Amino acid sequence: MKTTITSLLFLLFFAPAFMYGQNTVKGTVTEQSTSIPLPGVNVVIKGSTTGTATDFDGNYQINAKKGDIIVFSYVGYQAQEITYNGQASLNVQLKEDAAQLNEIVVIGYGTTTKKDATGSVESITAKEFTKGNIVTPENLLSGRVAGVSINTSGSPGSGSEIRIRGGSSINASNNPLIIIDGLPIDNNGVNGSNGVLAAINPNDIDSFSVLKDASATAIYGSRASNGVIIIVTKKGKATFSATYDAQYSFGELTDRVGVFSGDEFRQLIASQPVNGSTLNESLLGTASTNWQDEIFRNTVSSQHNVSLQGSLFKVLPARFSFGTTDQEGALVTSEFNRRTLGLALNPSMLDDHLKINLNANFAFEDNRFADTGQIGAALQYDPTQPVYDPSSPFDGFYQHRNGSLLSNGTTNPVASLLQRYNYGDANRSYGNLNFDYKFHFLPELKAVVNIGYDETSSTSIDYTSTAIATNDPVKGFSSFGTQKRTNKSLDGYLNYSKEFGTVRTELMTGYSYQKFTNNGGNTGNQRDTASFPSTFADPDVVLIGFFGRANLTFSDKYLFTLTYRRDGTSRFSENNRWGNFPAAAFAWNISDEDFLKNNTTISSLKLRVGYGITGQQDISGNNDIFLNRYRGGDQNSQYQFGNQVIESLIASEINPDLKWEETSTLEFGLDYGLFNNKVSGSLNFFQKNSTDLLFTASVADGTNFSNSIIQNIGELQIQGLEFSLNTEVIKNDDLNINFNFNATLLNREIKELALGQDVRTGGIAGGTGNNIQLLREGEAPNSFSVFKQLYDTSGNPIEGAYVDLNGDNIINDNDRYLKENPNADVILGFQSNINYKNFDLSFNLRANIGNYAYNNVNSSRAQYERILDNSVLANLPTSVLNTSFQRTADVIISDIYLEDASFLKMDNITLGYTFNNISKTLKSIRLWGGVQNVFTITNYSGLDPEVFGGIDNLIYPRPRTILTGANFKF
Structure with missing residues (x-):
């Protein structure tokens, strides 16, 4: 003691x-x-x-x-x-630290850093997103990533055509694989919805990773030929914060297709004979109506988003979000409404050895679809007639009548829009549950399991007022349909990471299962007596994959990646069901070598080379072509057996030999950083060869149950060069200026087609069965096939006169030649952000060079014979004055309608000001305004040079939109 x-x-x-x-x-x-x-x-x-x-x-x-x-x-x-x-x-x-945040890159089944990436991967975080009137998430990337092009219609909530490095196929899908929090989503939508991305709230997205070359995408094997876009949604955080974002937009169409006014049309009818005969002036009215102004409107739209994040019970990081979008379409009666709910829970347990991520999302999409065919009706409807007629029996709308309705003529487009009610509702629930466990006894090893679920149920109804202009005794018609798609996935993998001296290893192996189902029904069309209630249930599509990856790093300088995936699909027969997709890549961090290690100019320099094979099995509407299938005939193919009427069964086409379309990609890349990485970017050269193309081609009569079936034929080659540049021009306490520039050069060539045959494609309006594009060996896909126009001594085109290119003194299809194609040779993007104290300014520019468009509006409408619309008169585009052509059939294939559609667009510009430290509760308020679709510089004569497939046949126009908004942070 x-x-x-x-x-x-x-x-x-x-x-x-x-x-x-x-x-x-x-x-x-x-x-x-x-x-x-x-x-x-x-x-x-x-x-x-x-x-x-x-x-x-x-x-x-x-x-x-x-x-x-x-x-x-x-x-x-x-x-x-x-x-x-x-x-x-x-x-x-x-x-x-933006540089540190951007260092992490999400890849297939894991993450890496920019320094350690061996493939062509580009990561875009929330701060770098394209700003503006963003309704669907893919537009956050518009113009932002080299090699990625996004083309969106002006229709409210509409989907987009997304292409990474030009796609990889001709007839099969060219859409990239999109993965949301580990769940690969189906590119097929449901009736009643605007598309597979329409239900996703852009405000919930934290980052995108774009995987472009095969060494990066091969881990997804059978669906990765067109590239991969990985979307990561926002997660919960330990600290509490809340945000409220409000945005209002006001849209206006700034251009119209030029047609004759009422007075000009009356003068034209009085002076222009058709087929040698004068026109009946008694059919003219006294009004002067601009029918395009009548069917289009100025729009008012809004978006509201609320998010809350923090720790539940002080231990469970969570995030809750709610968003509403109400978007009016420029075309009368078109509307898009969306409500979204999101919940993210991200707890860590067992001393951070077990991490759980739960993401649950719900979307409620309500649409009213306008009949876009009325855009064409507005161009040709008689401008001397009024919109309304008090004596009309058709709800007071003017219609061409002579006692009764004049049949076989265009009807009032305003009435056709307002008297039709085409609604679609789609409810979607999707999300994932992810378990990431680092073993206690072996912390270098972790196991990851990801369970994904995606279900969309839709209802669509289309009915017309009984007052619609028709001579049909059945007044009005309606149809009703339902559909449900489900997508279930299970992924599990083991990942082992360990350093052995100067050698760093990462080994990963896993298994993937995914199942798609599609069911629906339709009540039929009440006006069509040949239609009767029907249901459908597409065969389930099941995909199974086994995959593995090995990363080896020596002295932080030399990096090797080996990837292998073996995939099976239920779309092919047992003999061809499995495909093997390997890839290998090497990278050399040159800047870590002694001769560059202390270089003050070159801060990072990495050389990459990769090769891999990816697959394609997405055949829209053909989930079981290898099976013997039968379809029910209609009431015209029934037969009587005794007193009983038996519905016939008709055999469908079959191809049990169908197999994978495969794409091999070789890439050389150089990643660079200069002046302490204030300037950074990459330079990539790649070549893609797609073989065994999934292609609908003819077969000999009597050899199958159709004259054309899906086959494996042909080869497509795409070569490209990509360049990107990111730089911080100025960065200090008061002023930050940065910009991103990217450029892509693409060359596409068909190397092989079945039997070397040409395939006509690209259907156009005007006449019957006309095609304007061609697939031919040695040429770019969908090249325009046209006649070479002849001109007189004054330089005016001669109607129906073409160059006899083969010299046989006969003008026919053999004299058509290939001229250009709809795909751009060069794609450019430029984005800049400028911050001065509390002010922020951002803008985004895009350009396409070398893309051509076929002006089908002029080729099918700008001829004088089109004044006669059966028993009534019809308006014309004023471009008819440039040619004075009479007959559509004589001129529709002329190269005069093929135009250079290169363009420079400013997609958006926004200016904001942030008020900080408002109160103890309100941390900041940012007020901002902007313009969407600011300007377009082009020589193309149509409304918009950016058209799907290169054929301009009355696109849904994109409005110019004034934006204003406020962001509150609590």
Whole structure:
């Protein structure tokens, strides 16, 4: 006992010596831009083992003495070192480190860093998204990534045509594989919805990763030939914060197709004979109506988004979001409404060895679809007639009548829009549950399981007023349909990471299962007596994959990646069901070599080379072509057996030999960073060869149950060069200026077609069965096939006169030649963000060079014979004055209608101002305004040079939109 007391006295005596100069320091660590507390910040005395971490409220406490350097560090933020001067409290604000955040890149089944990436992968985070009137998520990437083009219609909530490096197929899908939080989604939508991405709220997205070359995409094997887009949604955080975003937009169409006014049309009818006969002027009215103005409108739309994030019960990071979108279409009666709910829970357990991510999303999409065919009706409807007629029996709308309705003529387009009610509702629930467990006994090994679910149910109804203009005794008609698609997936893999001296290894192996189902029904069309209620259930599509990847890094300089995937699909017969998709890549971090290590100009330089094979099995509407199938005939193919009427069964086409379309890609890349990475980017050269193309081609009569079936024929080659540049022009406390520039050069060529045969494609309006495009070996896909127009000595085109290219003195299809194609040779993107104190300015430009468009509006309508619309008169495009052509059939294939559609577009420009530290509760308010679809510079004579497939046949026009909004952070 005496010894114990002596020891305690000894410790008490010398304790002040041990603690001499030590003080308890307290404080709070917050985020600089929002003043939100940061939990889990490491607080360490530099050069010692003394340290702590901030709690959930950002508070910390540590013992320090004068002169100590306290280091505050947190992932994604710039570390701070502060010399302690003896104060009792020390509050610190950490600034976000954009470079560090951008270093992490999401890849297939895992993550990597930009330095360690061996494939062509580009990551875009929320701060880099394209801004503006963004309704569907893919437009956040518009013009932002080299090799990626996004073409969106002007229809409200409409989907987009997304192409990565020009796609890889001709007849099969060219859409990239899109993955949301580990769940590969189906590219097929449902009736009643605007598309597979229409239900996704862009405000919930945290980042995109675009995987472009085969060494990066081969881990997804059978669906990766067209590239992969990985979407990561926002997750919960430990600290509480809330945001409210409001946006209002006001749209107006700034251009119209030029047609004759009422007075001009009356003058034209009086002076223009057709087929040698004068026109009946008694059919003219006294009004002057611009029918395009009548069917189009100025629009008002809005978006509202609320998000809450923080820790439930102080241990469960969570995020909740709610969003509404109400978008009017420029075409009268077109509307898109969406409500979304999102929930993310991200707990960590077992000393952070087990991480769980739950993402649940619900979307409710309501649409009213306008009949876009009325755009064409508005061009040709008689401009001398009024919209309304008090004596009309058709709900007061003017219609061509002579006692009764004149049949076989265009009807009032305003009435056709307002008297038709085409609605679609789609309810979608999707999400995933992810378990990431790092083994306690072997922390280098982790197991990941991801369960995904996606279900969309839709209802569509289309009915017309009984007052519609028709001579049909059945007044009005309606149809009703339902559909449900489900997508279930299960992925599991093991990942082992370990360093052995200067060698770093990462090994991964896994299994993937996915099942797609599609069921629906339709009541039929009440006006069509040949139609009767029907249901459908597409055969289920099941995909199974086994995959593995090995990453080896030597001395942080030499990186090797080997990938292999074996996929099976239910779409093919048992003999061809499985496909093998290997890939290999090598990268050399040249800047880590001694001769560049201390270079002040070149901060990073990496050489990459990769090769891989990916697959394609997406055949729209043909899930079981290898099976013997039968379809029911209609009432005209029934037969009577006794007193019973039997519905016939008709055999469908079959191809049991169908197999994978495969794409092999070779790529050489160079990633660079200059001046401490203030300037960075990449240069890539690639070549893709797609073989065994899935192609609908003719078969000999009597050899199948159709004269054409899907076959494996042909080869397509795409070569390209990509360049990207990111730079910080100025970066200081008051002024930041950065910009991104990217350029893509593409060359496409068909190497082989079945039997070397040409295939006509690209159907056009005007006449019957006309095609304007051709597939031919040695040429770009969908090249335009046209006659070479002849001109008189004054330079005017001669109607129906073409060059006899083969010299046989006969003008026929053998004299058509290939001229250009709809795909751009060069795609450019430019984006800039400028921040001065509390002001922010951003804008986005895009350009296509070398793309051509066939002006089907003029080729099918700008001829004088089109004045006669059966028993009534019809308007014409004023471009008829440039040619004075009489007959559509004589001129529709002329190359005069093929135009250079190169363009430069400013998609958007926004200007904002942020008010910080409004109150203890309200951290900031950002007020902003902007313009969407600012301008287009082009020589193309149509409304818009950016048309799907290169054929301009009355696109849904894109309005210019004035934007205003406010962002509140709490």
